Amino acid sequence: MTTTASRRLLTVYLPLSLAAILLLFPFYWMLITSIKTNRELIDLSGLPFWVFEPTLEHYRVLFAETGFLRWALNTLIVSVVATAISLACSILAGYTLARLRFRGAGPIGAAIFVTYLVPQTLLFVPLLEVTRQLGLTNTLWSMILTYPTILIPFGTWLLMGYFRSIPRELEESALIDGASRFRAMTQIVLPLALPGILSAGIFSFTLSWNEFIYALVFTTSTDIKTIPVGVVTELVKGDVYFWGSLMAGALLGSVPVALIYSFFVEHYVAGLTAGAVKG
Amino acid sequence: MRAEAREHAIAARPPLSIGEVLDRQGVLAYVLLFPGLLILTVFIAYPFVTSLWLAVTDQSVSTSGARFIGLENFIGELGSQIFQQTVRNTLVYTAVTVVFKLVLGIALAVLMNQSFRLKNLARAALLLPWIVPTALSAIAWLWLFDATFSVFNWLLVHSGLTTRGINWLGEGGWAMTAIIIANVWRGTPFFAITILAGLQTVDRELLEAASVDGASTWQRFWRITLPLVRPVLLIVLLFSTIWTISDFQLVYVLTRGGPANSTHLLGTLAYDVAVRAGQLSEGAAISLYMFPVLIVCVVALLLYLRRSSTT
Amino acid sequence: MEAREIATNRLSRRRFLYGAAALAAAACAPAASPSPSASGPVVLKGTKVQLLHWTSFVPDEDKWFKETLVNDWAKPNGVDLTVELVSANEAQPKIVAALQAGGGPDVMLLQWTWSHLYADKLADVSDIAEKVGSDGGGFYDAMKQNAQVQGTWRAVPFGMLGNAIHYRDSLLKDAGATKFPETWSELTKVGADVKAKSKLFLGQAIGHSFGDPPTFVQPFLWSYGGSETDESGKKLAVNSAATKDALVAFKDLFSKAADPQVLSWDDSANNRSYAAKQIWATLNGASIYLTAVKDAPDLAKDTKLALLPSGPKGQFLLAVPFQYAVPKYVKDPGPARELISYIMAPKNYGSFMKAGKGYTLAPYKKGEGDLWPSTDATFDPFRKIGTLTKWYGYPAPPSTAAAESGSKYILVDMFAKVAQGDTPESAMSWAEGELKRVYKL
Secondary structure, eight states: OHHHHHHHIIIIIHHHHHHHHHHHHHHHHHHHHHTSOHHHHTOSSSOTTSOSSOOOHHHHIIIIISOHHHHHHHHHHHHHHHHHHHHHHHHHHHHHHHHOOOTTHHHHHHHHHHGGGSOHHHHHHHHHHHHHHTTOTTSHHHHHHHTHHHHHHHHHHHHHHHHHHSOHHHHHHHHHTTOOHHHHIIIIIHHHTHHHHHHHHHHHHHHHHHOOHHHHHHOOSGGGOOHHHHHHHHHEETTEEOHHHHHHHHHHTTHHHHHHHHHHHHHHHHHHIIIIIHO | OHHHHHHHHHHHSOHHHHHHHHHHHHHHHHHHHHHHHHHHIIIIIHHHHHHHHHHTBOOOTTOSSOOBOTTHHHHHHHTOHHHHHHHHHHHHHHHHHHHHHHHHHHHHHHHHTSOOTTHHHHHHHHHHHHHSOHHHHHHHHHHHTOTTTOHHHHHHHHTTSOSSOOOTTTSHHHHHHHHHHHHHHHHHHHHHHHHHHHHTTSOHHHHHHHHHTTOOHHHHIIIIIHHHHHHHHHHHHHHHHHHHHTOOHHHHHHTTTOSTTTTOOHHHHHHIIIIISOOHHHHHHHHHTTHHHHHHHHHHHHHHHHHHHHO | OHHHHHHHHHHHHHHTHHHHHHHHTGGGOOOOOOOSSOOOOOOOTTOEEEEEEEOOSSHHHHHIIIIIHIIIIIHHHTOEEEEEEEOHHHHHHHHHHHHHHTOSOSEEEEETTHHHHTGGGBOOOHHHHHHHHHHTTOBOHHHHHHHEETTEESSEEEEEEOOEEEEEHHHHHHTTOSSOOSBHHHHHHHHHHHHHHHOOEEEOOOSSOSSHHHHHHHHHHHHTTOOSBOTTSSSBOOSSHHHHHHHHHHHHHHHHHBOGGGGGOOTTHHHHHHHTTSEEEEEEOTHHHHHHHHHOHHHHHHEEEEOOOBBTTBOOBOOEEEEEEOBTTOSOOHHHHHHHHHHHSHHHHHHHHHHHTTSEEOSBGGGGTTTOOOOOGGGGGGGGHHHHBOOTTTTSOOOHHHHHHHHTTHHHHHHHHHHTTOOHHHHHHHHHHHHHHHHTO
16 A cells, blocks of 8 residues: 555656646746746845745736736637637538548648648738738737638648548448438537547637737737737837736736636547547 | 448449549538638738749848849858858757657656546646747746846756856857757647547557566557557657747747857748848748758658558 | 038928928818928828837836827827837837838838838938928937938938946946046956956847847947948958957957856846846946836946947947838828927927936937936936947948848857857958858958
8 A cells, every 4th residue: 555655656746746847837937926026036135936025016017007908808809719710611621631532632631731831930921911901900800810820730630630530431321311411520520529629629729829920910009919919019128028017927828728728638638639649 | 441341332332323422522522621721822822922932032121123033042041151050050959859849748648647636737737838828938938047037047056066057048059958948848748748649549458468468667668558659759740840940939039049140040040031131032031941841741741641541 | 511411401491491380280281292292281180190119118208109199299180199019129020011011000110220121112201301300400420321311311310229338336446446447448457357356247248139239249349440341331341450359359358357148148138137236337228227216226326327438449339229211101191291290399309308318319419408308417428329329330321231230140249259269260250251141242
């Protein structure tokens, strides 16, 4: 009994704590930086790992003097809608590439993946021209419609693998019973593919949540900004970084998402399992 | 195996109905692909073709017209020491970070595959580095690596290991180390969670049987688990290589390519040349140098996908 | 030279007398005039103007744009003014993308020699610039060089961020010096003395960062007679005895007095390091001093400011210049031009300088005279910055090549290489190789 317990301590809890410390230390650092006073922040005499005069001033600045809540709302709207659009496109494309036999399947599949390779740092200049022509600049749509370009390729690949893992017989028996292929897809295949769809969704949501360069270039007014762009452009002033508020923004911009993920993470793993492994 | 049986089943049907199905599939396929392809065409294909065109012209922000100059931009870069150094940096950065992410990702995945309390919370928490926007986590790293206030230096000095802190972002080798650390920190969770998905498909009975036959833990991992998750490793490796080689954000925030260009990556150099110096065409050419490596990755990916779809 | 300049300014001033009258009556003027050369009355009511500005370190400067400008200009004139504030580094991708796409802000604040980089895409604003210059007592030469491209003003100088060495007076005195050194060689000696006495370094950023490294390295090189090119800008001059002298002197200063960590520094690192009393002197904008006045009065009291020392060839500076440009894509530039004229009129600019306490310096000579906002004598060295400052590519006129070399940090890296142990010869020939490509020579 005690040996198995100590064994588990050694093989599970000890390495796990080590991993947690390494991965989460920067977050701890963000947290204490966000509640230190500016004076304490640059005080080299004290112990840096602790806060002696905690303050919520940086959070006050974040909420009262910047549009943080507005940015959070924008990020949420953009991420949710861009994810929904990408999922719809990826489901359709993934299903088509996995199940249907048609001319041009190979080249189209390849083309979808090649789009993944085009660096954003190269694209944003001509892309602004496109968004302008479409009248999208400085609207949330400029992000909602461009983010799918970085989301669809991975989503399509993931779901393609997932659809392949679903036995074709299920679908075919429905087809024989006279259902249309579209019906067979929506009513039989999609429900079975839910874990895969969830994985692709989480993946897409995360990338949308993090996107920086498109959001920077396509938006102009403060009330259109997303969290990463708003925090970076408005809390770095000249040669002065507002460290406390920057870190507060970084924390509030990631921890809530992680909490939501904790409910889905099981499905995420399960979805990837079928998609990636059996793909 | 199952797919093969089904293939036979279809072939056994009367020829007319096969033709019918194929015909319907051909139309349906394009209908279903349309929305995705529309978005990709408008928002990637057009800008991408524009970029390709840029790379063979002398377009800069200062000029209104552009002149075709062939491969001059590409050839010109080869003679630049900054460019050569950047290519070397990019390769080192990509190779080292991908290897570390792979090894650490496997280790973390194996760890997370065991059962323990608050498993879901732990998994989500370990995903945090991947969730936090890079633009912001990079700023946290900037603070962690600060020459004067680096907490790592505080530890080194106070533990008596060194008398002066490491000059993290100010010395070529250390600066590269610093961006590698930050990249590995950010990328490992993605490796771990995806590999974890692979591990969960490994049949426990198989492992138990091997254990009964006297295989050690290490042997079981090396001989059974690893070959079984190889497909997933391959996929993660390829995707990560693609992301890492075109990385921009971390370096842009941490060093901007300095000191003395020792951390410039193709992405940051292209940005500096195209946006900061206004030489759009030269910047496009630098970006496009990423392509050979990326194409190799994609061909490997496609070959793998094709092979797995036919077996 | 100066007299002639003033004469032309006077001429243009007469030419624009009625323009100024129109400005005053702008709110109720009847017709719009999109042509840049005509200065007839401009309809402002109901127009929209988008101003892309950098976000200043001094919050009160931002506030002046977001509040004072909106209340005093936009609202009374019925203009829907959007002020977009972005940090210095994020401004450029937005500007480049807007110019390439042919749409975006109506007025953009450019930095350094960007007017030369984007000249073809910027409207001619010579009339406004001439008037602003003459009203303000004449632009400083560097301001003019940065904004005027081949005789045409592509932008109106907005101001500059001057910088000065911030130093701890008490530590200087402890080390036996009576005043801040006036030459680089003296500074090396005094820096070594202070280092020996107080264990503190001279901190100077030499990394890839937008403000502090280039504004230190280039004046240093110039003060020893070195430069990227000769006066014509057509012949490289970097691989020279003068550059070698500069690099040797720099190596000496660096090894005897400086902190080796500075190679990593960005513009903000020395601010923190100084505030934490880790360094005794550093070159910076007034932000260090202004922060100290607010957060650490004892440090502020001990802090004095001095301009960069002289080399054998004299004293040089490089302030970060800003200019307002109206892109050619703006269909109705009238309101945008009115906005620039309003901000730059000495009376309004004076109120802006007061808000910023002199962080941003005026581009014209009235700034160091009537408009000087500060009663704090510590700031006095800043009044001389306008006349001493040069530009990227000096002694040649500003050019796209000089801007490109700046954005690649070629000179900064040449110094960084020497600091890291490279020989001056090898650093120079490296720089020459890269500059050859940039200048296409």
